[in-house]
Amino acid sequence: xxxxxxxxxxxxxxxxxxxxxxxxxxxxxxxxxxxxxxxxxxxxxxxxxxxxxxxxxxxxxxxxxxxxxxxxxxxxxxxxxxxxxxxxxxxxxxxxxxxxxxxxxxxxxxxxxxxxxxxxxxxxxxxxxxxxxxxxxxxxxxxxxxxxxxxxxxxxxxxxxxxxxxxxxxxxxxxxxxxxxxxxxxxxxxxxxxxxxxxxxxxxxxxxxxxxxxxxxxxxxxxxxxxxxxxxxxxxxxxxxxxxxxxxxxxxxxxxxxxxxxxxxxxxxxxxxxxxxxxxxxxxxxxxxxxxxxxxxxxxxxxxxxxxxxxxxxxxxxxxxxxxxxxxxxxxxxxxxxxxxxxxxxxxxxxxxxxxxxxxxxxxxxxxxxxxxxxxxxxxxxxxxxxxxxxxxxxxxxxxxxxxxxxxxxxxxxxxxxxxxxxxxxxxxxxxxxxxxxxxxxxxxxxxxxxxxxxxxx
Amino acid sequence: xxxxxxxxxxxxxxxxxxxxxxxxxxxxxxxxxxxxxxxxxxxxxxxxxxxxxxxxxxxxxxxxxxxxxxxxxxxxxxxxxxxxxxxxxxxxxxxxxxxxxxxxxxxxxxxxxxxxxxxxxxxxxxxxxxxxxx
Numbered sequence: 001x002x003x004x005x006x007x008x009x010x011x012x013x014x015x016x017x018x019x020x021x022x023x024x025x026x027x028x029x030x031x032x033x034x035x036x037x038x039x040x041x042x043x044x045x046x047x048x049x050x051x052x053x054x055x056x057x058x059x060x061x062x063x064x065x066x067x068x069x070x071x072x073x074x075x076x077x078x079x080x081x082x083x084x085x086x087x088x089x090x091x092x093x094x095x096x097x098x099x100x101x102x103x104x105x106x107x108x109x110x111x112x113x114x115x116x117x118x119x120x121x122x123x124x125x126x127x128x129x130x131x132x133x134x135x136x137x138x139x140x141x142x143x144x145x146x147x148x149x150x151x152x153x154x155x156x157x158x159x160x161x162x163x164x165x166x167x168x169x170x171x172x173x174x175x176x177x178x179x180x181x182x183x184x185x186x187x188x189x190x191x192x193x194x195x196x197x198x199x200x201x202x203x204x205x206x207x208x209x210x211x212x213x214x215x216x217x218x219x220x221x222x223x224x225x226x227x228x229x230x231x232x233x234x235x236x237x238x239x240x241x242x243x244x245x246x247x248x249x250x251x252x253x254x255x256x257x258x259x260x261x262x263x264x265x266x267x268x269x270x271x272x273x274x275x276x277x278x279x280x281x282x283x284x285x286x287x288x289x290x291x292x293x294x295x296x297x298x299x300x301x302x303x304x305x306x307x308x309x310x311x312x313x314x315x316x317x318x319x320x321x322x323x324x325x326x327x328x329x330x331x332x333x334x335x336x337x338x339x340x341x342x343x344x345x346x347x348x349x350x351x352x353x354x355x356x357x358x359x360x361x362x363x364x365x366x367x368x369x370x371x372x373x374x375x376x377x378x379x380x381x382x383x384x385x386x387x388x389x390x391x392x393x394x395x396x397x398x399x400x401x402x403x404x405x406x407x408x409x410x411x412x413x414x415x416x417x418x419x420x421x422x423x424x425x426x427x428x429x430x431x432x433x434x435x436x437x438x439x440x441x442x443x444x445x446x447x448x449x450x451x452x453x454x455x456x457x458x
Numbered sequence: 459x460x461x462x463x464x465x466x467x468x469x470x471x472x473x474x475x476x477x478x479x480x481x482x483x484x485x486x487x488x489x490x491x492x493x494x495x496x497x498x499x500x501x502x503x504x505x506x507x508x509x510x511x512x513x514x515x516x517x518x519x520x521x522x523x524x525x526x527x528x529x530x531x532x533x534x535x536x537x538x539x540x541x542x543x544x545x546x547x548x549x550x551x552x553x554x555x556x557x558x559x560x561x562x563x564x565x566x567x568x569x570x571x572x573x574x575x576x577x578x579x580x581x582x583x584x585x586x587x588x589x590x591x592x
Contacts, residue, residue, distance in 0.1 A: 045522075045523065045529075046519035046520075046522055046523055047519060048516065048519050048520065048523075094509050094513055095509045095512065096512065097509075097512040097513040097514075097515060097516030097517070098516065114520070115516060116512065116515065116516050116519075373527065373528050374528060376528040376529050377523040377524070377528045377529060378523060379523065379524075380528050
């Protein structure tokens with residue numbers, strides 16, 4: 001949607017009124033004797049509830065065995081238990097109007113579900129069954145394998161995927177965060193017994209976290225949870241240590257060659273902080289001024305003013321052990337160098353000059369307002385509570401968030417930009433047709449060229 | 459077109475089917491027809507309607523919460539019911555009508571509206587690139 005330019009006749013927007021107070025939902029924190037942590041929040045806007053059963057291990061923990069193994073295991077967990085076939089699972093979910101999915105990221109595995117409040121018991125019973133008694137049917141495994149093969153083939157034709165994969169390899173080296181997706185050969189090599197072993201290791205109450213938000217009475221819900229999950233036992237998986245990511249000095253340039261590509265995907269990044277870091281909020285606000293929001297400097301510059309790209313964006317990606325900062329833009333082939341010039345110009349401006357007060361005030365309203373909006377639904381609240389619990393943030397993190405954002409100043413923004421927008425050591429990844437973009441990329445450093453499969457090409 | 463609620467007048471019912479290349483359009487269409495025929499001739503099975511209503515109710519509440527921004531669905535429905543019916547309170551009562559539908563009404567609706575002579579089909583087929591995807 002294009003933004004109409006303001007003209008002289010256009011009245012000024014009325015000033016913002018003060019933020020309204022948030023009614024914080026009642027929360028209950030507890031832990032079962034088997035180690036499972038529980039966070040419950042009552043929220044009664046609709047007669048439903050939503051929840052996630054997290055395990056604090058994901059693809060990174062299993063990467064020594066196979067890339068993407070936790071994700072594949074999660075997919076097959078959903079397809080059968082000792083008591084129910086895949087089809088019965090679907091029918092039983094339908095009967096109670098519920099949805100249930102399973103998945104794994106780098107650091108966690110999760111069963112996610114939502115349903116009508118009156119059917120919490122059968123839904124939680126199914127979650128428990130999947131977490132404890134998954135049966136790994138051979139036929140379902142092969143079906144998921146075919147499905148995954150299809151997905152990984154499609155990924156390799158997607159510029160944003162190729163850029164992300166290459167940047168992660170550059171930033172994380174031999175740390176498992178470098179491995180974002182398996183190859184076809186790796187998917188072909190998964191064996192059912194690898195999945196069962198991964199299941200035995202990861203799906204344990206000893207490192208599980210159950211977060212639920214919805215229309216229930218917390219004490220009653222806790223008793224139901226104890227009844228369903230109380231008898232579950234399991235050991236905490238051994239803590240894994242991973243190799244440190246490389247210390248990168250100077251700008252590096254990687255080009256993934258996609259012959260005939262009509263546009264170029266740019267993705268620049270550098271190491272950054274995790275959610276736990278005391279500078280997280282400072283950096284979040286700084287990012288929203290730079291390129292994290294629609295009215296941010298980068299978007300206004302290379303989209304609205306110059307028209308190089310449709311949707312540039314920057315963000316801080318907080319993985320558990322290491323975060324990274326990244327800037328992405330899909331641009332026309334002839335403006336690759338020009339776009340990079342603006343990306344770095346806006347970064348340097350953030351590092352050199354304090355942000356004007358009016359711009360700061362807008363950004364604070366935006367960051368604080370988006371946060372409040374996100375708390376307005378059961379699923380939004382669930383996501384915030386999950387983030388707090390998984391990152392072991394203080395219990396009053398949400399209550400104090402808006403005050404802490406409002407307390408930030410132009411010097412906080414300057415501090416964060418100087419500390420974390422590591423312009424001199426930014427790693428540049430571009431994906432597109434080499435013939436059209438390599439000489440532009442070379443203006444920024446020595447170019448390493450790869451094909452879509454990740455092989456170095458000369 | 460929009461959803462079940464944001465229109466006022468005749469509406470298309472659209473079904474999208476994506477089938478595997480080894481199965482023909484005709485065979486896929488025959489499967490689709492057989493499902494409709496079953497309902498037209500015999501109606502829903504005795505235990506089929508209740509779970510559908512439960513799912514519909516569950517999805518309705520989710521719609522109120524969700525959408526393009528948090529709780530957009532609620533705003534959207536308030537707007538629709540005000541615009542078309544002059545009654546935003548319908549957001550609290552519209553479900554009752556859906557939950558009162560009988561098996562006979564479903565069968566009658568299938569016979570009245572899901573008629574071949576009223577149907578248009580669009581086949582979208584990918585152009586062959588002459589090579590396997592890389």
